[in-house]
Amino acid sequence: MEFxxxxxxxxxxxxxxxxxxxxxxxxxxxDIFKGExxxxxxxxxDHLAAGPHRLxxxxxxxxxxxxxxxxxxxxxxxxxxxxxxxxxxMSRAGAAEVLAVEANTRAYLKCLLVKELLRLQRxxxxxxxFVAYLKEEPAEHRxxxxxxxxxxxxMLRPAELLELICRRCDSLLLWTHFFDxxxxxxxxxxxxxxxxxxxxxxxxxxxxxxxxxxxPAELANAAFCGGPERFRxxxxxxxxxxxxxxxxxxxxxVQDDLAHxxxxxxxxxxxxxx
Numbered sequence: 001m002e003f004x005x006x007x008x009x010x011x012x013x014x015x016x017x018x019x020x021x022x023x024x025x026x027x028x029x030x031d032i033f034k035g036e037x038x039x040x041x042x043x044x045x046d047h048l049a050a051g052p053h054r055l056x057x058x059x060x061x062x063x064x065x066x067x068x069x070x071x072x073x074x075x076x077x078x079x080x081x082x083x084x085x086x087x088x089x090m091s092r093a094g095a096a097e098v099l100a101v102e103a104n105t106r107a108y109l110k111c112l113l114v115k116e117l118l119r120l121q122r123x124x125x126x127x128x129x130f131v132a133y134l135k136e137e138p139a140e141h142r143x144x145x146x147x148x149x150x151x152x153x154x155m156l157r158p159a160e161l162l163e164l165i166c167r168r169c170d171s172l173l174l175w176t177h178f179f180d181x182x183x184x185x186x187x188x189x190x191x192x193x194x195x196x197x198x199x200x201x202x203x204x205x206x207x208x209x210x211x212x213x214x215x216p217a218e219l220a221n222a223a224f225c226g227g228p229e230r231f232r233x234x235x236x237x238x239x240x241x242x243x244x245x246x247x248x249x250x251x252x253x254v255q256d257d258l259a260h261x262x263x264x265x266x267x268x269x270x271x272x273x274x
Contacts, residue, residue, distance in 0.1 A: 029113050033106065036223040039083045045117060055085035060149070060255075060267045064173040067253050067269040071095040074144035077169060079130045079161075080151040082107050082225055084114035087123050090147065098123045099143070101130040103228055129228065131155075134164035143169045152176035153263075154227030158209065158235050159202035159243050166247035171271045179210040179234040180264040190263075194234070205246040209233035237266060244270050 037051035072094035
């Protein structure tokens with residue numbers, strides 16, 4: 001069959017650009033999101049080009065897991081898995097099941113790639129909003145452990161998320177940035193960034209939130225991995241701990257990182273009170 005020569009329509013060229021013209025490889029799969037990866041893959045795939053951050057060997061998880069009593073044989077709910085790095089760690093630690101909920105569709109697809117490349121077992125990724133999931137799933141669907149790494153400070157109503165976690169999960173490993181007036185009041189990076197603090201209430205829990213708006217540059221970046229709204233609201237360290245206690249979880253250990261390069265942060269382990 002012969003075809004007439006001539007320039008192909010722009011749309012046809014765009015479609016053809018989506019085809020891979022080399023033999024199948026793991027790198028081909030990763031290159032679907034070339035330039036968007038945050039994580040460096042673990043061995044035996046650590047030679048592949050992905051991202052720079054070693055989330056597949058995250059020390060925050062290594063610190064928190066023993067304090068949780070491990071996850072061997074336990075059901076884990078992961079909020080915002082990003083690229084499946086912490087899902088991988090939960091699976092390797094022996095979790096009976098990891099259910100990971102991701103709202104960012106590009107991040108969700110990257111998680112599926114990681115699941116395939118690392119042959120993750122006992123893990124399931126759901127595409128959707130984890131707040132809606134926690135609200136709409138039957139109350140009897142409970143989890144032994146909630147893993148919430150890097151999601152709380154992206155919420156518009158962070159105390160609502162903490163309440164939902166406390167109602168559905170028996171223990172929590174949390175990492176988040178928080179608002180610290182002492183640090184942020186003296187660091188020029190934060191000058192004018194946060195709006196005036198606002199009083200807020202969540203089912204009887206009174207607290208203060210500090211509104212923050214994503215920049216146009218952040219929202220224009222294909223690798224953006226923040227929340228689903230243009231705004232988010234941060235809580236103070238004290239209010240995070242008070243909120244957990246108000247809704248029935250007791251913080252067992254807290255590791256602070258006031259010198260974090262982006263903003264003060266903490267890692268904590270909490271457990272539901274009997």
